[in-house]
Amino acid sequence: MVRIDPGEIAELGTRVAVHGAVRAGEIASVDDLFEMLVGIAVLIYEMAPG
Amino acid sequence: MSEAIRAAIVAARAEAGAAIRKCREGAAYRAATTAFADCMDSQEKAADRAERLLEDPGWAAALIAPLIEALAADPLFEPPLKAHRDALRTGAILFDCPVASIAASITSASAMARLPPPRTIVFTGRVAVTRTIRAGGARLRRWRSEAIGPQFEAADAASCTPMTPVRLQDGMVDRMDGRRRARLICDAEGDVVTLVATIRAGAAPLMREYDVDSGALLRIADADDRPSRTEMLLRFLRVAGRADASPCFEEATHASGFHLRWAAMREWLALDAAAAASRLAEMACADPHAEVRAAAACMLPIVEQRLAAARCPV
Numbered sequence: 001m002v003r004i005d006p007g008e009i010a011e012l013g014t015r016v017a018v019h020g021a022v023r024a025g026e027i028a029s030v031d032d033l034f035e036m037l038v039g040i041a042v043l044i045y046e047m048a049p050g
Numbered sequence: 051m052s053e054a055i056r057a058a059i060v061a062a063r064a065e066a067g068a069a070i071r072k073c074r075e076g077a078a079y080r081a082a083t084t085a086f087a088d089c090m091d092s093q094e095k096a097a098d099r100a101e102r103l104l105e106d107p108g109w110a111a112a113l114i115a116p117l118i119e120a121l122a123a124d125p126l127f128e129p130p131l132k133a134h135r136d137a138l139r140t141g142a143i144l145f146d147c148p149v150a151s152i153a154a155s156i157t158s159a160s161a162m163a164r165l166p167p168p169r170t171i172v173f174t175g176r177v178a179v180t181r182t183i184r185a186g187g188a189r190l191r192r193w194r195s196e197a198i199g200p201q202f203e204a205a206d207a208a209s210c211t212p213m214t215p216v217r218l219q220d221g222m223v224d225r226m227d228g229r230r231r232a233r234l235i236c237d238a239e240g241d242v243v244t245l246v247a248t249i250r251a252g253a254a255p256l257m258r259e260y261d262v263d264s265g266a267l268l269r270i271a272d273a274d275d276r277p278s279r280t281e282m283l284l285r286f287l288r289v290a291g292r293a294d295a296s297p298c299f300e301e302a303t304h305a306s307g308f309h310l311r312w313a314a315m316r317e318w319l320a321l322d323a324a325a326a327a328s329r330l331a332e333m334a335c336a337d338p339h340a341e342v343r344a345a346a347a348c349m350l351p352i353v354e355q356r357l358a359a360a361r362c363p364v
Contacts (some may be wrong), residue, residue, distance in 0.1 A: 001293060001322055001324070002322070002323040002324055002356050002357055002360045003319075003320055003321060003322070003323060004319045004320055004323050004349075004352070004353065004356065005320070006316065006320045008352070009316045009319055009320065009349060010344075010345040010348045010349050011316075011345070012308070012309060012312050012341045012342065012345055013203060013204060013205055013341050014202065014203050014204040014205070014270065014308075014309065014341055015204070015270070015309075016256060016270050016271060016272060016307075016309040017269060017270065017271040017272070018271065018272060018278040018281070018282075019271060019272040019273070019274060019275040019277070019278040020271070020275070020278075021269070021271045022172055022257050022258075022259045022269050022270070022271035036275050036278065036279060039279070040279065040282050040283065040286070043283070044286055047286075047290075048290060
């Protein structure tokens with residue numbers, strides 16, 4: 001299988017950060033980021049507990 | 051913590067249901083639910099309804115009255131509100147539905163005086179309706195910028211422009227389009243108390259952060275959590291070596307967000323370039339965003355050369 005090293009793959013000039021990385025001044029923004037990361041971690045753990 | 055307090059907390063939780071039901075079944079909560087019930091696809095309508103709701107000076111007090119009553123009867127009662135606290139503000143989400151959320155917050159005047167003023171401002175991409183319950187003599191600094199379109203590129207982004215500040219007034223209800231406007235509360239003499247309804251319908255996909263002094267665009271982030279989740283999960287699939295997940299990568303290369311389309315293609319190329327090649331060629335010719343077309347066109351000969359080399363190893 002041919003795999004291209006991510007370091008060799010072009011990136012866009014417009015870089016977009018993950019949701020919650022920019023503080024919106026809304027109550028939920030930082031908490032949302034935390035919940036999202038925890039949610040992803042839980043999912044990964046469930047799929048690949050080892 | 052003593053056993054007695056531990057037992058009292060457990061008992062308070064067991065008793066909390068009645069107060070929470072009283073709040074959720076109360077007229078104020080039902081008024082909000084009804085107000086937003088038919089606004090799923092209409093930002094204007096949702097903002098109109100939020101304005102009408104917040105123009106009622108007694109709505110929020112009526113909404114939380116059962117919770118305050120329960121708290122007065124038992125200091126260990128925990129109101130079912132998502133709360134947030136930072137150096138400047140303390141807030142809680144009073145109402146949340148798929149169309150809008152309404153948060154109450156108090157901004158500390160002493161913290162505002164003590165902390166350095168913010169160096170950046172954020173265009174949230176969402177429409178918000180604010181009722182200023184207590185103005186605290188504060189001023190509202192405001193900025194404007196162009197809304198971003200589907201062809202947005204950071205390199206061409208215009209800077210934001212300051213507008214004339216306004217003095218906050220007790221009881222003032224105003225609407226702000228976070229796709230084109232940003233604001234900061236400043237110079238408060240007393241604590242500032244607000245109710246803010248944030249409308250989800252019609253939101254811009256990205257939020258933007260600008261430098262206050264120069265007005266220059268500093269950062270861009272997903273305004274919605276879903277593209278970020280997708281991007282992280284695709285990365286996980288790539289790291290886990292799940293070449294059988296090609297349909298997931300393919301689907302994400304058709305996403306509405308240009309950055310997600312390219313992020314998906316990057317992960318796909320890093321996982322299985324042969325499977326990704328034909329979609330990469332399509333994106334080089336026909337992706338709606340110029341930066342994605344350019345990145346795909348840049349990668350196309352590299353990928354073709356690697357695939358040819360793999361087919362005919364020297």
